[in-house]
Amino acid sequence: MATSIDISDLNIYYGDFLAVEGVDMTIRARSVTAFIGPSGCGKSTFLRSLNRMHEVIPGARVEGKVVVDGQSLYDPSIDPVAVRRQIGMVFQRPNPFPTMSIYDNVLAGNRLNAKRMKKSEADDIVERSLRGANLWTEVKDRLGKPGMGLSGGQQQRLCIARAIAVEPQVLLMDEPCSALDPISTAAIEDLIHELKSDYTIVIVTHNMQQAARVSDDTGFFNLKAAGQPGHLVEFNATSKVFSNPDDPSTEAYISGRFG
Amino acid sequence: MSLIDERPVAATPAPAAMALVAPQIPAYAPLLAAVLATGLAALAGLLLGWSLVAVVLTAWALLVVGLPAWSAAIEGERRAKDRLVTTVVWSTFALAMVPLASLVWEVVANGHAVISAEFLTYDMRGVLGAGGGIYHALMGTLVITALATAISVPIGVLAAIYLIEYGKGNRLARTITFLVDVMTGIPSIVAGLFAFAVFTLIFGPGVRLGIGGAVALSVLMIPIVVRATEEMLKLVPEELREAAYALGVPKWRTIVKVVLPTALGGIVTGVTLAIARVAGETAPLLIIVGTTTTLNLNPFDGRMATLPVFIFSSVTTGGKYDAEQTARAWGAALVLVAIVMTLNLLARAVGRAFSPRTGR
Amino acid sequence: MSTTTTARSAPTAVSRRGDAVFAGLATGAGLLIMLALAGVAIFLIIEGVPAISASGEQAYGKDNIVLYVWPLLFGTLLAAVIALLIATPLAIGVALVISHYAPRRVARPLGYLIDLLAAVPSVVYGLWGRAVLAPAILPAYAWLADHLGWLPFFDGPARTGRTILTAAIVLAVMALPIITAICREVFLQTPRIHEEAALALGATRWEMIRMTVFPYARSGVISAVMLGLGRALGETMAVAMVLSASGIITIDLISAENPSTIAANIALNFGNASGTKINVLIFSGLVLFVVSFAVNFLGRWIAARGQVKA
Numbered sequence: 001m002a003t004s005i006d007i008s009d010l011n012i013y014y015g016d017f018l019a020v021e022g023v024d025m026t027i028r029a030r031s032v033t034a035f036i037g038p039s040g041c042g043k044s045t046f047l048r049s050l051n052r053m054h055e056v057i058p059g060a061r062v063e064g065k066v067v068v069d070g071q072s073l074y075d076p077s078i079d080p081v082a083v084r085r086q087i088g089m090v091f092q093r094p095n096p097f098p099t100m101s102i103y104d105n106v107l108a109g110n111r112l113n114a115k116r117m118k119k120s121e122a123d124d125i126v127e128r129s130l131r132g133a134n135l136w137t138e139v140k141d142r143l144g145k146p147g148m149g150l151s152g153g154q155q156q157r158l159c160i161a162r163a164i165a166v167e168p169q170v171l172l173m174d175e176p177c178s179a180l181d182p183i184s185t186a187a188i189e190d191l192i193h194e195l196k197s198d199y200t201i202v203i204v205t206h207n208m209q210q211a212a213r214v215s216d217d218t219g220f221f222n223l224k225a226a227g228q229p230g231h232l233v234e235f236n237a238t239s240k241v242f243s244n245p246d247d248p249s250t251e252a253y254i255s256g257r258f259g
Numbered sequence: 260m261s262l263i264d265e266r267p268v269a270a271t272p273a274p275a276a277m278a279l280v281a282p283q284i285p286a287y288a289p290l291l292a293a294v295l296a297t298g299l300a301a302l303a304g305l306l307l308g309w310s311l312v313a314v315v316l317t318a319w320a321l322l323v324v325g326l327p328a329w330s331a332a333i334e335g336e337r338r339a340k341d342r343l344v345t346t347v348v349w350s351t352f353a354l355a356m357v358p359l360a361s362l363v364w365e366v367v368a369n370g371h372a373v374i375s376a377e378f379l380t381y382d383m384r385g386v387l388g389a390g391g392g393i394y395h396a397l398m399g400t401l402v403i404t405a406l407a408t409a410i411s412v413p414i415g416v417l418a419a420i421y422l423i424e425y426g427k428g429n430r431l432a433r434t435i436t437f438l439v440d441v442m443t444g445i446p447s448i449v450a451g452l453f454a455f456a457v458f459t460l461i462f463g464p465g466v467r468l469g470i471g472g473a474v475a476l477s478v479l480m481i482p483i484v485v486r487a488t489e490e491m492l493k494l495v496p497e498e499l500r501e502a503a504y505a506l507g508v509p510k511w512r513t514i515v516k517v518v519l520p521t522a523l524g525g526i527v528t529g530v531t532l533a534i535a536r537v538a539g540e541t542a543p544l545l546i547i548v549g550t551t552t553t554l555n556l557n558p559f560d561g562r563m564a565t566l567p568v569f570i571f572s573s574v575t576t577g578g579k580y581d582a583e584q585t586a587r588a589w590g591a592a593l594v595l596v597a598i599v600m601t602l603n604l605l606a607r608a609v610g611r612a613f614s615p616r617t618g619r
Numbered sequence: 620m621s622t623t624t625t626a627r628s629a630p631t632a633v634s635r636r637g638d639a640v641f642a643g644l645a646t647g648a649g650l651l652i653m654l655a656l657a658g659v660a661i662f663l664i665i666e667g668v669p670a671i672s673a674s675g676e677q678a679y680g681k682d683n684i685v686l687y688v689w690p691l692l693f694g695t696l697l698a699a700v701i702a703l704l705i706a707t708p709l710a711i712g713v714a715l716v717i718s719h720y721a722p723r724r725v726a727r728p729l730g731y732l733i734d735l736l737a738a739v740p741s742v743v744y745g746l747w748g749r750a751v752l753a754p755a756i757l758p759a760y761a762w763l764a765d766h767l768g769w770l771p772f773f774d775g776p777a778r779t780g781r782t783i784l785t786a787a788i789v790l791a792v793m794a795l796p797i798i799t800a801i802c803r804e805v806f807l808q809t810p811r812i813h814e815e816a817a818l819a820l821g822a823t824r825w826e827m828i829r830m831t832v833f834p835y836a837r838s839g840v841i842s843a844v845m846l847g848l849g850r851a852l853g854e855t856m857a858v859a860m861v862l863s864a865s866g867i868i869t870i871d872l873i874s875a876e877n878p879s880t881i882a883a884n885i886a887l888n889f890g891n892a893s894g895t896k897i898n899v900l901i902f903s904g905l906v907l908f909v910v911s912f913a914v915n916f917l918g919r920w921i922a923a924r925g926q927v928k929a
Contacts, residue, residue, distance in 0.1 A: 567740055
């Protein structure tokens with residue numbers, strides 16, 4: 001249950017401001033695709049356009065095509081709510097619902113569609129999702145406790161559990177480790193490796209080593225100049241991007257010789 | 260829908276088909292439903308001779324039932340509920356606006372005809388029917404409000420400084436915070452009774468003094484000033500204070516030269532809003548200041564007229580000249596509302612001009 | 620050497636004295652607030668206590684002070700509670716429009732509009748209620764009396780628009796902007812990351828609001844309602860100007876015979892009162908003070924408890 005994503009000639013605007021220009025790429029199914037680039041180059045914006053989360057920001061709009069599983073995401077017949085269900089998202093800062101227990105946090109997405117779930121069924125989903133997020137052994141004895149009581153890394157894995165509980169096709173991760181310490185980061189990276197077999201994963205990261213460690217393909221975003229829209233400079237297999245990139249600016253960025 | 264058909268079937272395993280397409284009612288559906296509901300209700304109203312209110316209620320009922328039902332049939336239960344809530348939420352807004360719009364309209368419509376140079380510059384000495392003005396009440400409101408501000412602002416600001424800069428959660432500070440909370444909830448008429456009780460004990464029974472009104476208004480104003488100042492002082496970053504201490508600046512100068520200027524915009528805004536709030540207070544002034552028909556600018560000498568009490572007594576005395584008195588009440592109401600609104604807009608302008616250039 | 624020492628120590632001494640004076644001033648202002656509030660209570664008690672023994676003519680023809688104050692207290696609570704029943708759902712709806720439903724360009728001016736309406740003086744609301752709302756709403760009362768007259772609330776007869784229900788509606792209109800303003804603030808403070816978490820799980824707008832905004836805002840909304848209730852309990856002028864009161868106890872909301880409220884009763888009678896009657900009115904004011912204190916205290920307690928949980 002994973003799918004590829006085809007993006008062709010995508011422009012993203014905030015109001016009149018063109019934030020990201022002319023992106024073409026194909027994100028392979030059951031692989032990890034990383035986006036790297038300097039701050040403000042539009043990689044997070046681009047990520048959010050893949051499950052129509054950018055629309056949450058007033059004035060944001062998109063031109064071009066994002067085709068998932070043969071369906072164009074920006075077709076008028078597409079329901080953004082259904083899109084977000086199939087394409088899950090993990091955010092920069094862990095954001096478990098503060099008023100819910102660990103158990104209820106995992107089930108939050110499922111409860112939207114099925115009001116009455118059997119207890120055994122719900123228990124199954126919780127255990128499966130928490131195991132999937134490598135969190136089960138740490139929290140199985142305190143499922144009724146608030147999710148906010150966990151450590152930052154645990155909270156982030158709880159958010160991953162919540163995202164995979166609804167069995168999405170794709171998992172988008174927006175700098176999921178930027179608020180975490182190195183040990184928690186390693187735990188999340190291990191988890192990404194394991195999730196790859198079931199999900200298409202797209203991850204935005206500031207950390208080039210992380211991109212090199214976890215991803216199969218890497219896209220490098222950059223700004224032509226300050227105030228100009230961000231664009232995709234290079235999209236290649238990670239091994240190639242980090243050893244022998246096509247574009248000189250990619251090489252400059254990954255070797256640290258960047259502005 | 261054709262997109263689904265074009266999908267290469269072999270590309271994905273059978274159970275993993277993605278349902279991204281959901282049947283949707285068109286974007287213009289809410290508008291169409293509203294038009295239909297209004298039309299139907301109007302038709303029924305014309306045929307059955309209903310009143311306008313009945314027509315509006317019927318149209319609303321049709322919309323609230325019809326749109327979610329349409330949505331439920333096509334989009335499913337979750338979307339229908341979302342649309343129902345959206346309709347209801349906007350309806351509450353429309354309903355809430357009815358009295359508020361009516362109030363503004365009536366004040367302006369009834370008030371503007373009365374306002375004239377005479378109305379603003381004459382008092383009510385010897386006036387029974389038409390004529391006369393609100394000059395005495397206008398000046399009374401200005402004097403008493405200014406006095407109340409002069410009492411409240413130093414006390415309020417200093418108390419807030421104590422709470423944030425000195426008290427920092429000790430027992431006295433917690434007690435004062437609690438008491439400020441209590442003061443916020445004091446009914447305005449109780450503040451009037453308090454001033455009356457104090458001044459009766461000092462000056463004997465039946466006392467009516469402008470300064471008593473200022474004291475009563477201060478009881479209402481101080482907690483607002485304390486609250487506003489407190490909030491603003493809390494927003495001043497601790498680093499700023501530490502930077503000043505690190506330069507060897509004594510604490511009180513840090514507060515006066517660094518903390519207060521940083522918070523000044525917010526404090527001025529809060530004080531202006533507090534003034535606007537007490538300028539329209541009626542009940543305490545009715546108790547302790549009373550009213551009179553002539554100009555009295557001395558707050559230590561007997562009754563004074565104020566705009567709010569003028570409005571109240573014009574309407575409630577009634578009698579032979581009821582129409583003229585009610586007209587003058589509307590005129591005074593327009594002037595009072597204009598003063599209060601100007602203060603509010605001023606507060607906003609000040610707040611914006613002084614606010615540190617940060618987001619939100 | 621000695622000159623530099625004095626030069627250095629002199630400002631220190633001044634600044635110490637400055638610190639002491641300034642700290643003293645600030646503490647004094649704080650203590651003054653304590654004294655003022657104690658003063659409110661003490662002076663009201665001094666002037667209110669003589670009323671306890673008042674009866675007959677001195678207590679406006681009632682046998683004792685309790686018989687005098689109780690109907691007023693009943694009217695006060697009745698009007699305030701009805702006002703809040705009307706205002707709370709409307710205020711939450713309006714706050715949601717401004718915080719989550721209206722496009723941002725519209726929402727900002729709407730928020731200003733509501734803030735400005737909160738600033739309209741109560742006497743103007745009273746004028747509007749008496750001169751505009753009361754005559755306009757009379758046909759509705761007639762309809763209620765005809766069709767729902769079997770309910771004790773709408774027994775009628777509907778002969779005037781200046782009823783306790785009209786007073787409650789005016790109170791609701793007055794409380795609405797206050798409750799709305801607070802609700803809007805707490806709704807807007809819902810962390811964006813939680814809202815996005817809900818949306819990213821495929822929640823509709825309403826589901827997002829129920830999952831994130833309401834739980835987050837619960838204690839804030841309760842304290843807003845309590846604050847509105849405190850306001851409605853103590854509101855004087857609107858009721859004094861709108862209500863045609865006869866001081867009885869009834870739950871008939873639309874008849875010409877209405878219970879009065881403590882605050883309105885004081886406002887209407889204080890000018891003509893003398894002797895013990897003044898003490899009686901002040902005593903009723905003391906009762907109002909205690910009741911609104913209790914309501915405010917309860918509201919804050921609930922809000923504080925909610926915060927601990929969240």
